[in-house]
Amino acid sequence: MGKDSEKTTPEQPGETLRCRICRAESEWIEGFMPDTNVVHGPHHVCLSCFLYRQKYRQYYLSWIWWAAAAIAFGFFLSGSIAQAIPFAIGAYVLMYLAIVVHELGHLFAAYAVGVHVPAISFGGGLRAKVLRFRNTFILLSPTPSEGLIIPAYSTSEHFRKKALFITAAGPLANAVAALLGMAALISFGNDLSEHSSAAVILWTVLNACLAIANLLSFSHRTAFGVQESDGAQIWGLRKKSDDEIEEILRQRNVILALLEFHLGDKDKSLAIIENDIEHADDSAVTQSLVTATLAETGQLERGITLGRKYLENEELGVMERAMLENNLAFTLFLTNDDEALKEADRLSEKAFNTLPMVLAVKGTRGSVLIATGRFEAGVALLTDKRFRLETPSHQATVNSIRARGLAQLGNRKLASKSLRAARALDPDNRHLPAAEAALAAMDT
Numbered sequence: 001m002g003k004d005s006e007k008t009t010p011e012q013p014g015e016t017l018r019c020r021i022c023r024a025e026s027e028w029i030e031g032f033m034p035d036t037n038v039v040h041g042p043h044h045v046c047l048s049c050f051l052y053r054q055k056y057r058q059y060y061l062s063w064i065w066w067a068a069a070a071i072a073f074g075f076f077l078s079g080s081i082a083q084a085i086p087f088a089i090g091a092y093v094l095m096y097l098a099i100v101v102h103e104l105g106h107l108f109a110a111y112a113v114g115v116h117v118p119a120i121s122f123g124g125g126l127r128a129k130v131l132r133f134r135n136t137f138i139l140l141s142p143t144p145s146e147g148l149i150i151p152a153y154s155t156s157e158h159f160r161k162k163a164l165f166i167t168a169a170g171p172l173a174n175a176v177a178a179l180l181g182m183a184a185l186i187s188f189g190n191d192l193s194e195h196s197s198a199a200v201i202l203w204t205v206l207n208a209c210l211a212i213a214n215l216l217s218f219s220h221r222t223a224f225g226v227q228e229s230d231g232a233q234i235w236g237l238r239k240k241s242d243d244e245i246e247e248i249l250r251q252r253n254v255i256l257a258l259l260e261f262h263l264g265d266k267d268k269s270l271a272i273i274e275n276d277i278e279h280a281d282d283s284a285v286t287q288s289l290v291t292a293t294l295a296e297t298g299q300l301e302r303g304i305t306l307g308r309k310y311l312e313n314e315e316l317g318v319m320e321r322a323m324l325e326n327n328l329a330f331t332l333f334l335t336n337d338d339e340a341l342k343e344a345d346r347l348s349e350k351a352f353n354t355l356p357m358v359l360a361v362k363g364t365r366g367s368v369l370i371a372t373g374r375f376e377a378g379v380a381l382l383t384d385k386r387f388r389l390e391t392p393s394h395q396a397t398v399n400s401i402r403a404r405g406l407a408q409l410g411n412r413k414l415a416s417k418s419l420r421a422a423r424a425l426d427p428d429n430r431h432l433p434a435a436e437a438a439l440a441a442m443d444t
Ligand SMILES: [Zn+2]
Pocket: 019, 020, 021, 022, 023, 024, 045, 046, 047, 048, 049, 050, 357
């Protein structure tokens, strides 16, 4: 699959790490998260396994914990299980609303100072529902645990002041909501029914907690890099150099294009980044995104020419080179030309040896193996539950090509199952016809 890269890598030649779960081994050490548990001791888990575990197993576990705690607390307050359950549901709704208030605080502050917000998310956990309002993607996820806005600054003028205002506005919105709750309790606390006053108290407490918690300065490492609390971001602003601010502004287009690539329209993504191609933007992230987008929009010749040119750069990092090799391999695979497939085979093998834990790279390798007649090995690579982490259209591509391989192996049952999954995920996927043809050929 075409895929953009999201990080740059400082190299430490020779050192490799291995994922405890999928056994993938790579010298791209940033592709692993340190982990430890009683059974295995300290070890490493690759980003794909980490993300999969976080999105699925931990997601259900955190739901169970959350519900149990809310019901227990409701039982503690009311003394009856019949009232504990509505309490838990009410707590869920109020918590989610408090997060919406927080993120809307950031959003309206950004609007007020003229900063565009290309994406805002409410809630965390499993796959988000993606909506679009004007030029903003809105991601809705079920757990009342987190939220995020992505501002896209267009000028360095008053950058620090604007950033301070936007960042502080989230906790401030919660503080205002808590104060309103308190004011309501003081003014008509006596007139409120028992349930309403419990709800207002809970609302006040939740908002006060959110305001305070977000102002504390903390950060934690996630699969997408380091995430900082609002407080940490505010502290960090003082130390931000002018160069760092320039860098944030430079990344504006790439961020817009990345969001468009993953959540929206590949053609629009290309349009955004088109300008940067002409200006020979030399950042590896841009090059990787450009080649991925050209492959996805069917501009194969242009993608191949650019991909080869980018790979001539001797100074590419290990990860950047492998991502570009992967993107070029996938573009060559799409041409379905014999000579091109030979080159795709060589490139995808190299990329997969370097980045075996990156799903896009695994997807390309499996696709090329199937296109060059090594059906069993190809199907094995494309049979991986972690592909569920990819967007529906990428999953459909994997399933279509896998169906092709399965049909060639004579496994009609699994081939049609894979094809059905692909159709359901993305009815217009352009890899469907080849899979359908492969299945039809089984009958003759
Ligand atoms: Zn792994």
